[in-house]
Amino acid sequence: MSKKTLVIGGGIAGITAAQKIAQNGGEVILIEKEGELGGNFAKLAYTFPVLADAKMIVTREIQTAKATSGIEILPQTELRGVSGSAGDFTVELNSPSGTRSEHVGAIIVAAGxxxxxxxxxxxxxxxxxxxxxxxxxxxxMAAENRLPKGNARVVFVHCVGSRDKAKGYRYCSKICCSYSAKHAIMMKKANPDSKAYVFYIDIRALGKGYEEFIRDAMEVYNVRYIRGRVAKVIESGSKLIVRAEDSLIGNPVEVEADLVVLASAMEPPEGSRDLAGILGIATDEYGFFQEAEVNVRPCHSSKSGIFLAGSCTQPMEIASAVAMGGLAASEALTLIR
Ligand SMILES: Cc1cc2nc3c(=O)[nH]c(=O)nc-3n(C[C@H](O)[C@H](O)[C@H](O)COP(=O)(O)OP(=O)(O)OC[C@H]3O[C@@H](n4cnc5c(N)ncnc54)[C@H](O)[C@@H]3O)c2cc1C
Ligand code: SF4
Structure with missing residues (x-):
């Protein structure tokens, strides 16, 4: 039985899992395929529902992980092979400096x-x-202070690639209603002279403070919400024309815009089926990692000793990814002890 845990993916779910295991006396190898930790969180400027400074929070969490003894961080590293079973896995890790073999008791997949x-x-x-x-x-653009200036008009379009069986995915990406409201508020705060429009099908904002956050976008920041699917965005000189049908009043509607922002779908991580093949675990119809029992064992994969954390199972916000990271850590600790 090895007391070590391998965590795959250095986003907030993987960082949290690694921190919790190490803070409870366990040993962790945290592999990240990119050069830096942080994942998609590190690409954000602010976070809903309170417009917190994303860079500040993610940097703090990365530094905590780096300063915690018991965590070995391996950037630019990927899993190439696994053998053995729960409590006694042998893993092959590949990085630019070569391949190394490690003995681990548990594996947490947090590939985002x-x-x-x-x-x-x-x-x-x-x-x-x-x-x-x-x-x-x-x-x-927001992080680099490149948002449109003056009396710019910005249109935000919901459900691009989500809830669209024909060209995208059947599922709802769960958090784009909330982050589009965040973007509209960010736009109005950066430039109070701008106008922000949001085209939506229906609003899905389930989380503490999320509904109120979207209401604030409408009522405090005067963001105009128009119910209807956008049919076309056409270039017209230096402007864009957004054509849709307002499904509440049944009329076609046209908005001239300087910038159009598409809330695209959150999809499975690249190579998820290959990684699942190496690990011998199941994915769902889309390629997200499949939970053993979605209601009561959301962190268990289809194979004993391999656990799941964060948005590699389904689209989710930071708070849920953190919660899953903690739960996966506790499952791994239970196994290796
Ligand atoms: C536009 C946008 C705005 C958002 N705004 C907010 C917001 O305001 N508030 C909020 O709560 N959430 C927001 N989110 C969601 C937030 O980004 C996610 O909840 C969070 O990033 C999930 O963390 P994660 O660790 O599960 O995955 P990720 O952040 O995707 O991290 C996964 C990590 O795993 C690595 N990895 C992948 N495959 C492998 C592999 N095979 N081997 C090794 N490493 C691998 C990746 O490189 C990455 O570093 C937003 C998302 C988007 C797209
Ligand atoms: S969260 Fe909102 S914008 Fe995103 S897919 Fe679901 S309904 Fe559409």
Whole structure:
């Protein structure tokens, strides 16, 4: 029986799992395929529902993980092979400095999500016009102080690639209603002369303070919410024209915009099926890692000794990824003790 745990993925779910195990006397190897920890959280400027400083929080959590004894962090490292069973796995880890073999008792998969490139949505002019960006690109623009100035008009479009069986995914990405409200508020705070419009199908905001946050976008920041699916975004000189149907009044509606922001789908992490194949665990129909029992064992994979944490199981916000990281850590500690 090995007392070590391998954590795959250095986003907030993996960082939390590693911290909790080490703080409780366990040993962790945390592998991250990129050069830095932080995952998608590190790409955000602010976080809903309180507009907290994302960089400050994620940097603090990374530093805590780095300063905690018992955690070995291996950047640019991926899993190449696994053998053995719960309590007694042998793993092959590959990095630019070569391959190394380790003996671990438990494995936590925290490989996160990938943000869909909405290239299939040619009707929205994504990839054709530099003024049509994804919500993740909007975060980058905000962090770099590049949001439109003056009396700019910015349109936010919900459900791009989600709830769309034809061109995207059937599921709802769960948090884009909330982060689009965050973006509209960020826009109004950065530039009070701007106008923000949100096209939605229906609002899904289940979480403490989320509903109130979206209400504030409407009532405090005067963001205009229009119920209707956007049909087309057309370039017209230096502007964009957004065409939709207002489904509440049944009329076509047109908004001139300087920037259009697409709330694209959160999809399974790249290579999730290959990673699942190496680990010998199940994925769902989309490629997210499959929970053994979604209601009562959300952190258990289909194989004993391999646990799941965060958005590699389904789209989720930071608080849920942190909660799952903690739960996966406690399951791993229970096993190796
Ligand atoms: C536009 C946008 C805005 C958002 N705004 C908010 C917000 O305001 N508030 C909020 O609560 N949430 C927000 N979120 C959601 C937030 O980003 C996620 O909840 C959070 O990043 C999930 O953390 P995670 O650790 O599960 O996954 P990730 O952040 O995706 O981290 C996974 C990590 O695993 C690594 N990895 C993947 N595969 C492997 C592998 N095979 N081997 C090794 N490493 C691997 C990745 O490189 C990455 O570092 C937003 C998301 C988006 C897209
Ligand atoms: S969270 Fe909102 S924007 Fe995102 S897919 Fe669900 S309904 Fe659409």
């Amino acid at each position: 999500f990938h943000y869909m490139e909405p290239t299939a949505y040619t009707e929205y002019s994504y990839g054709r016009s530099p003024k049509v960006v994804t919500s993740l690109e909007f975060e980058k």
